[in-house]
Amino acid sequence: MEIAFPPAFLETVRARYGFRPTRDAAMSTSVGGIGPLLRDRLFAQAEKGLQAIGVTFLYETTWIQSWFDWGQLHLEKRSVAPYLREVLKDSGLTLHVPMYDGQTAEAKVWQLEFGKARVYLLDAPAITNVVYPSEEDAPPKTPKPYQWADELRFQQSWLIGRGTLALLKLLKIVPDIVVLSETPTFFAHPRVVKDDFQQDPFFEKTRFIFNDHTPMEYAHPIWSKEIQTRLKLDTSTYTPPPGVPKTREDVDITRMLISLADGVFGVSQKHGRVMRAMPSLKDFADKIESVTNGVSPDFWQAPEYRSAASLSDEQLLNLLDKKKAELLDWVWRTYGLWHTWKDQVRGKAIVLWTRRITGYKRLDILNAICKDGALKKQFIEADIALLIGGRIHQHDDQAQTMIYNLLDLISQDRVLQERVVLLDNFNVWMSPRIFQGCDAAIMLADNDREASATGFMKAQLNGDLIVATNDGAIPESVIFAGSEQPGQIANGFEVPYVLGHPSPEGLLRALKALHQTLQNPTQHAAMKRAALAAQAQVSIERTVKDTLELYQRILSHPSSVPVQS
Numbered sequence: 001m002e003i004a005f006p007p008a009f010l011e012t013v014r015a016r017y018g019f020r021p022t023r024d025a026a027m028s029t030s031v032g033g034i035g036p037l038l039r040d041r042l043f044a045q046a047e048k049g050l051q052a053i054g055v056t057f058l059y060e061t062t063w064i065q066s067w068f069d070w071g072q073l074h075l076e077k078r079s080v081a082p083y084l085r086e087v088l089k090d091s092g093l094t095l096h097v098p099m100y101d102g103q104t105a106e107a108k109v110w111q112l113e114f115g116k117a118r119v120y121l122l123d124a125p126a127i128t129n130v131v132y133p134s135e136e137d138a139p140p141k142t143p144k145p146y147q148w149a150d151e152l153r154f155q156q157s158w159l160i161g162r163g164t165l166a167l168l169k170l171l172k173i174v175p176d177i178v179v180l181s182e183t184p185t186f187f188a189h190p191r192v193v194k195d196d197f198q199q200d201p202f203f204e205k206t207r208f209i210f211n212d213h214t215p216m217e218y219a220h221p222i223w224s225k226e227i228q229t230r231l232k233l234d235t236s237t238y239t240p241p242p243g244v245p246k247t248r249e250d251v252d253i254t255r256m257l258i259s260l261a262d263g264v265f266g267v268s269q270k271h272g273r274v275m276r277a278m279p280s281l282k283d284f285a286d287k288i289e290s291v292t293n294g295v296s297p298d299f300w301q302a303p304e305y306r307s308a309a310s311l312s313d314e315q316l317l318n319l320l321d322k323k324k325a326e327l328l329d330w331v332w333r334t335y336g337l338w339h340t341w342k343d344q345v346r347g348k349a350i351v352l353w354t355r356r357i358t359g360y361k362r363l364d365i366l367n368a369i370c371k372d373g374a375l376k377k378q379f380i381e382a383d384i385a386l387l388i389g390g391r392i393h394q395h396d397d398q399a400q401t402m403i404y405n406l407l408d409l410i411s412q413d414r415v416l417q418e419r420v421v422l423l424d425n426f427n428v429w430m431s432p433r434i435f436q437g438c439d440a441a442i443m444l445a446d447n448d449r450e451a452s453a454t455g456f457m458k459a460q461l462n463g464d465l466i467v468a469t470n471d472g473a474i475p476e477s478v479i480f481a482g483s484e485q486p487g488q489i490a491n492g493f494e495v496p497y498v499l500g501h502p503s504p505e506g507l508l509r510a511l512k513a514l515h516q517t518l519q520n521p522t523q524h525a526a527m528k529r530a531a532l533a534a535q536a537q538v539s540i541e542r543t544v545k546d547t548l549e550l551y552q553r554i555l556s557h558p559s560s561v562p563v564q565s
Contacts, residue, residue, distance in 0.1 A: 005429075036299075056119060061080060133153060178206055207555060268293065272288055292542075331387065357390040363403075366406060443468040461532075
């Protein structure tokens with residue numbers, strides 16, 4: 001549902017329309033980490049010789065968000081598609097996709113080159129209104145906005161799925177593999193519904209792979225009998241999870257898709273284990289693999305760090321100081337901070353907390369620290385400046401409450417205003433320079449809730465130290481101080497779990513350890529080199545190598561669910 005735009009394309013938009021439209025465009029197809037991740041995958045797979053094709057939507061609008069000094073969060077929906085249509089290439093194709101309700105959706109097809117790959121954007125404004133719609137997106141005076149939002153999500157899911165199949169046929173491209181990223185792409189599997197695609201011999205040899213990106217409940221919907229009928233699902237091969245009565249009529253959509261898929265993978269080793277242990281998926285454990293995410297050094301790493309191995313410790317830390325100074329100047333200018341801010345934070349550790357803002361990613365821990373006098377004192381003594389960025393879904397009341405509470409505390413405390421800076425409209429276009437100029441990055445999540453996380457990978461490419469809970473892909477490239485094995489050098493600091501959750505006290509202990517490390521140039525340089533050495537693991541090159549091996553394994557076996565004739 002989201003594939004982030006390439007940097008070169010966004011620069012083309014900027015040259016024609018300026019800063020704000022470019023930022024909005026960057027936000028329209030990338031809410032969290034999946035958008036940049038899929039972009040990076042497409043570029044890298046095509047470089048390895050695959051004919052890589054992506055399909056997503058041209059979204060008509062996007063939500064932007066701003067913070068104000070007086071403690072207010074501003075959300076605003078803005079039009080973005082009109083100027084993107086002026087820059088994208090017209091493919092000359094128009095799809096006419098039969099929908100589940102008997103109507104036909106007309107979708108104009110735009111195209112954009114992603115290096116040697118190509119992405120097609122389906123443009124049907126009434127359906128492709130906004131990514132992940134909610135009741136806040138409903139037209140004024142809609143009687144039941146929640147039902148309206150549900151229906152639009154069904155329409156989007158159907159169009160991205162059936163539209164992809166229709167597009168491939170129109171292009172006369174018989175794919176070896178179709179990867180369905182996340183459950184909303186459910187309808188890209190021909191056999192899930194009763195229509196003309198279900199037994200289409202065009203896809204007889206195609207293998208279908210499901211790639212899950214989150215273990216959260218909202219990403220694994222359960223559909224009632226009424227929804228199944230309305231959406232024309234063919235549930236004839238569906239069986240409920242073990243222990244659930246066979247007479248139960250609702251359907252776990254993720255389970256159904258996994259049962260039909262030729263291959264399944266999570267996005268970190270731990271995520272794969274979490275998926276295999278889920279009660280609804282346990283009996284598919286042998287089918288569920290993992291390919292850990294990676295990110296592109298070409299997009300995320302400062303070029304200066306590519307020769308870090310040839311630098312002395314002093315030169316490496318001087319380079320960090322240079323990149324920090326550039327970052328502070330950019331933040332100061334871009335976000336209109338007061339004239340003395342750069343001087344006030346110069347010499348302090350610059351730490352990023354740039355994650356999608358939602359409950360299980362635990363930004364509320366910062367609120368708890370700022371609210372408690374003793375904890376706030378420890379935070380100030382850690383001598384850091386936090387840069388906070390991330391997207392809030394327009395219907396996530398919990399996330400909005402977290403931000404309101406934090407903004408309220410900061411607005412009343414001049415010291416916190418200096419130490420905690422919230423970055424408006426965090427987006428894929430502007431964010432690389434942020435990762436390139438900081439000392440450390442924070443990644444917190446409740447245990448087993450983070451599938452992978454890629455922000456910390458972008459940080460490690462630039463030698464940033466990591467302050468994190470041991471979830472997602474963290475165990476695969478972050479070596480926590482105090483937990484080193486023989487021959488290892490730490491590159492991060494652990495925030496331990498307390499009954500499955502990070503705590504304010506645990507975060508403060510990790511920040512104190514970070515502060516002490518930064519005071520020791522020899523130790524700091526060693527840990528920074530250890531972070532840079534993680535590139536072999538966190539690079540998209542390793543991800544693509546593992547992905548191609550997965551593809552070959554799946555292609556070497558007979559299809560698990562052959563097309564019936």
